[in-house]
Amino acid sequence: MKLVFERSRKGAGTSYFPANDVEDRVLPEHLLRETPLRLPELSETQISRHYTKLASEVFGVNNGFYPLGSCTMKYNPRINEKIAALDGFRNIHPLQSDDTIQGALEVLSLAEKYFCEITGMDNMTFQPSAGAHGELTGVLLIKAYHHSRGDFGRTRIIVPDSAHGTNPATASMAGFTVVTIPSGKDGRVDIEALQAAAGDDVAGIMLTNPNTVGIFEKDILKITEIVHKAGGLAYYDGANLNAIMGIARPGDMNFDIVHLNLHKTFSTPHGGGGPGSGPVGCKEFLSRFLPGPVCVDEGGSYKTIMPAYSIGRVKSFYGNFLVVLRALAYVMTLGSDGIRTSCEQAVLNANYMKRRLEERFESAFAGHCMHEFVLTLAGLKKETGVSALDFAKALLDEKMHPPTMYFPLIVPEALMLEPTETESLQEMDRAVDVYMRLFELAHSDPEYFHTAPHTTSVKRPDEVLAAREPKLRYGFSE
Amino acid sequence: MNNGMMFTKTHEWVRKEGEGVVLAGLSAHAVTEMGDLVFINLPQVGTKVTAGETMADVESVKAVSDVYSPVSGVVAEVNESLADAPEKINEAPYASWIAKIESVEIPEGLMTEEEYEEYLKDI
Numbered sequence: 001m002k003l004v005f006e007r008s009r010k011g012a013g014t015s016y017f018p019a020n021d022v023e024d025r026v027l028p029e030h031l032l033r034e035t036p037l038r039l040p041e042l043s044e045t046q047i048s049r050h051y052t053k054l055a056s057e058v059f060g061v062n063n064g065f066y067p068l069g070s071c072t073m074k075y076n077p078r079i080n081e082k083i084a085a086l087d088g089f090r091n092i093h094p095l096q097s098d099d100t101i102q103g104a105l106e107v108l109s110l111a112e113k114y115f116c117e118i119t120g121m122d123n124m125t126f127q128p129s130a131g132a133h134g135e136l137t138g139v140l141l142i143k144a145y146h147h148s149r150g151d152f153g154r155t156r157i158i159v160p161d162s163a164h165g166t167n168p169a170t171a172s173m174a175g176f177t178v179v180t181i182p183s184g185k186d187g188r189v190d191i192e193a194l195q196a197a198a199g200d201d202v203a204g205i206m207l208t209n210p211n212t213v214g215i216f217e218k219d220i221l222k223i224t225e226i227v228h229k230a231g232g233l234a235y236y237d238g239a240n241l242n243a244i245m246g247i248a249r250p251g252d253m254n255f256d257i258v259h260l261n262l263h264k265t266f267s268t269p270h271g272g273g274g275p276g277s278g279p280v281g282c283k284e285f286l287s288r289f290l291p292g293p294v295c296v297d298e299g300g301s302y303k304t305i306m307p308a309y310s311i312g313r314v315k316s317f318y319g320n321f322l323v324v325l326r327a328l329a330y331v332m333t334l335g336s337d338g339i340r341t342s343c344e345q346a347v348l349n350a351n352y353m354k355r356r357l358e359e360r361f362e363s364a365f366a367g368h369c370m371h372e373f374v375l376t377l378a379g380l381k382k383e384t385g386v387s388a389l390d391f392a393k394a395l396l397d398e399k400m401h402p403p404t405m406y407f408p409l410i411v412p413e414a415l416m417l418e419p420t421e422t423e424s425l426q427e428m429d430r431a432v433d434v435y436m437r438l439f440e441l442a443h444s445d446p447e448y449f450h451t452a453p454h455t456t457s458v459k460r461p462d463e464v465l466a467a468r469e470p471k472l473r474y475g476f477s478e
Numbered sequence: 479m480n481n482g483m484m485f486t487k488t489h490e491w492v493r494k495e496g497e498g499v500v501l502a503g504l505s506a507h508a509v510t511e512m513g514d515l516v517f518i519n520l521p522q523v524g525t526k527v528t529a530g531e532t533m534a535d536v537e538s539v540k541a542v543s544d545v546y547s548p549v550s551g552v553v554a555e556v557n558e559s560l561a562d563a564p565e566k567i568n569e570a571p572y573a574s575w576i577a578k579i580e581s582v583e584i585p586e587g588l589m590t591e592e593e594y595e596e597y598l599k600d601i
Contacts, residue, residue, distance in 0.1 A: 165542070406540040412511065463539040464565075467516035 001057070001457065004040045004050055005474055013041030038476060057457060059401055061270075065423065065431050067353075069372045069404035069416025070164065070212060072242045072264035074346075079333060080267060080326035089325055094317035098303045105302035108295040108318060111279075111328045118331075118339065119238070119258045120251020121281030125290045127319040131239060134259030134278030135170040135206070137291060140311045141257055141282060142204045142233045143174060144289040148309060154203035154232065160189050162213055162408045164239060167206040176203060183410055187213040187365045189223055198230035208237040209253065210244070210370035212408040212416075214350065224254035233257065233286075241265045242420065243347060243371035246340030257282045266327035277323040293318070345421035346371045349428060353419055356432045360439045364411040372418035374411050375403075381413050386442040388413040390449035394441075397455045398434045483572070484548070485594035487587070488530075491572060492548040498582050501575035502548050504536070507598055509571050512538040515564040520556040521577055527551060529585035534576055536564065551582040 042050070060066070066073040084090070092101050112124045128134040139157065146154045157171035158179045168178040179202070181193040188211070205227045210216045217223060224234045236250035236258040242265045250258045262277040263270040270276070282290065291314045292306035304318075318324075334342060347370055354363060354373040364374040377388045392402035392415070404416040419428055442449060453459060483493045489508035495501050509515065517537035527533045527547035534545040555578040560566055567574040589597055 409541055409543075464514040464516055467537070467539055 001053055003474060004042065004047075005038075005476070007042055007046060007050060008040035010041060012043050012046070013039075014044060061422075063399075065400040065419075065427055067403050067417040067419045067423075067431070068401060069214075069374070069418040070239055070407070071270065071404065072239075072261070072371075072418060072420055073270060073401075074242075074264075074267055074420040075422035076267050076269050076326075077330060077333065080329045083329040084322045084326050089322065094321075102302055104321065105295050105304065107325050107328055108321070109297045109302055111324050111331075112295065114328065114331050115260060115279060116281055118245055118249065119236075119241075119260070119281050120249030120253075120255075121258055122284040123287040123290060123294070124279050124281040125292075125294060125314075125319075126277065126279045126321070126324050127291045127313065127315040128259065128278040128280055129315055129320055130263070130274075130276035131237075131259060131261045131278045132166040132170060133314065134261075134280045135166055135235075135237065136173055137278075137280045137311070137314050138235050138257040138259050138282075139170050139174040139176070139204075139206070140314075141280070141286050141289050142235065143176075144309065144311050145233060145286055146203055148289070151231075154201055156197075156202050158194065158197050158202060158205040158227070158232075160207065160211065162187065162211050162410050163206065164208065164212060164237060165407075167208075167237060171206065183211075183213075187211065187215045187410075188217055188219065191219055191222060191226070194223060194226055198226050198232065200231055202227070202230050202232040204233040204235055204256075206235045206237055207255075208240050209250070210240050210372075212240075213365055213374050213411065214240075214243075214369040214372040214416075214418075215365060216243075216370055220253045228254065239264060240371065242343060245343045246336060247343055251283065256286060262323055262327040267330045268323045268326045275320045275323060277320045277327065279319070279324070291315075342421045343371075346419075349419045349421060349423055350417070352425075353417060353428055353432060356429075357417075357435055360436055364414065371420070372416060374408065375415045375417070376411050377413040377415060380439070380442055384442045384446045386446050386449045388415050390446075390452065391415065391438065391442070393460065394438055394449050394452040395434070396453035398438075400431060400434065483591055484588040485591070485597075486530075486546065486548045486589075487597065488546045490546060490548045492588065493575075495578060498551075499554065499578065499580045500549055500551070500582050502533075502577050502579060503575045504545060504567055504571055505594070506571045508543075509568050512536065512543060513540050514538055515567050518560050518564045518567070518576070520558070520561060521553045523553050523556060525553045527553060527577075527579060529583070536567070545576060547577075547579070548588065549579055549582045549584055551579040554578045554580040 061073050061075055088103055092104055115124055128137045155177055156179050157176040158181055159167045161180050162183050171178045179197050181197050182190050184190045209220055227234050233256040236255035238258055238260040258281045260279050262268045263274050288308045289311055290307045292310045293304035294307055295302055295304055350369050350371050350373055354369050361375045362379050364376045377391060381387045388405050392405050395402045406414055407416060483491050485491050485505060489505040490502055491505050492500050492502045515536050515538050519535045521533045529550045530546055532544040533547035536543055536545060557575050
């Protein structure tokens with residue numbers, strides 16, 4: 001479809017700026033632009049149609065099945081939006097003094113209390129604006145901790161080979177060298193390899209549990225013990241918390257730091273800018289390093305302070321406050337029993353789909369899974385030439401979002417499914433039927449897959465060209 | 479090492495180029511699995527490399543993957559032409575050497591072409 005700039009016609013626009021009701025402030029001459037802004041000119045009807053068309057091109061969890069593994073694309077309850085739209089939350093400004101935003105600070109304080117309860121942590125910052133940002137914050141806490149003890153020799157961070165790509169990226173970004181340790185045949189951390197990697201140059205480990213193949217690290221206490229004995233800290237990547245929330249806690253697994261993805265586990269909007277939120281919790285001995293300001297409860301009144309040895313701000317003000325508020329609304333709506341039930345349902349749904357799909361498809365790992373599971377299409381590709389990519393493209397024609405592809409990297413031709421707890425039995429059955437039908441079709445008509453999708457407005461983008469010559473802005477003709 | 483090509487379990491090839499000098503690249507199997515390469519991070523000339531440790535990385539439309547050095551030694555030369563045209567590795571993996579390594583120490587466990595073919599059948 002056309003861009004809004006391509007629809008623009010000189011003189012067609014209408015100005016909707018309200019009359020200026022405050023004093024004019026004229027900027028110094030050297031700060032003024034010399035050419036007018038290139039704003040598109042459209043009538044209100046055209047604008048309305050343009051954005052309605054754009055919205056209709058979007059596929060979200062409100063449109064259909066969206067089992068994107070490791071992303072927890074659960075339904076975003078409307079009540080969260082209703083709460084976030086309340087005037088008292090919407091119309092405040094972060095520069096207001098603490099005494100005029102007591103309600104908002106109570107939200108942060110309460111959110112800290114509940115999320116610490118869920119994760120087994122003692123304190124939390126809500127500044128990080130997404131998961132990877134939370135990771136960086138967490139790893140900077142690890143660095144600050146070692147440096148505070150005068151220990152500057154810990155330059156390595158251990159990351160399993162099944163980890164989310166953000167883990168090694170985060171460790172590098174924070175100035176550490178990444179030590180990758182292999183997974184065993186069962187998809188879990190190889191304890192011997194971990195033992196061999198753990199030494200006095202190790203700052204810590206970054207781990208997801210359940211891991212990215214949807215398997216619980218049953219030796220988790222052993223893993224954290226090995227790292228702690230070597231003098232390192234244990235960082236919990238919260239991407240897969242949906243599989244254990246209300247049942248097991250990273251803090252009880254002896255993790256020292258946790259990040260949460262409120263836009264995954266706690267039902268806030270995901271994608272399209274969200275925005276996300278990646279709070280970081282820690283055990284008490286690390287609280288003095290947290291980014292600030294943090295909120296302190298002084299017996300019913302709240303104030304904000306900077307922790308004594310804070311690593312500093314990682315984002316302006318208090319992070320994406322209205323997202324934290326939505327997540328709090330979610331937690332309070334469910335209550336502790338509801339949180340546990342959601343988790344159980346998420347794990348049950350994943351196991352149901354895994355077992356049904358295994359009638360035709362090959363699982364990367366046998367046995368029960370947690371909240372997600374990985375199929376390998378290596379066999380199908382060998383037999384029919386239909387790859388995981390081809391299969392995913394064909395799913396688009398079925399009006400459902402494909403699963404995560406080619407991740408984790410340790411599984412060839414991987415498709416990773418996470419139905420979440422908010423999908424019904426009927427919806428999952430419908431999806432399984434589609435997968436089964438496509439599996440048969442791959443054998444009878446593989447060519448259909450190489451040209452899929454057939455019904456979407458954009459067919460197969462040239463991924464190679466897009467990666468090599470990305471077009472990042474619109475090229476104005478004049 | 480004989481004059482033929484030898485392979486690693488991590489899908490790199492290595493070929494003798496002179497006394498104590500080898501060329502190293504990625505196997506055809508590796509590039510088929512990765513798909514179209516869009517970017518390569520070449521090693522620096524003069525870098526000491528260790529057998530089994532990362533010497534370069536390549537990015538395909540699917541993922542970024544490490545390239546492990548098949549031998550220990552010092553990088554004497556890199557194939558600069560790949561930086562602008564990583565697709566050459568897809569087109570001709572055995573002609574597209576990534577690094578020339580000198581003062582080479584050959585580790586144990588490298589496979590001959592036949593052994594590598596057998597190895598691929600099992601994975």
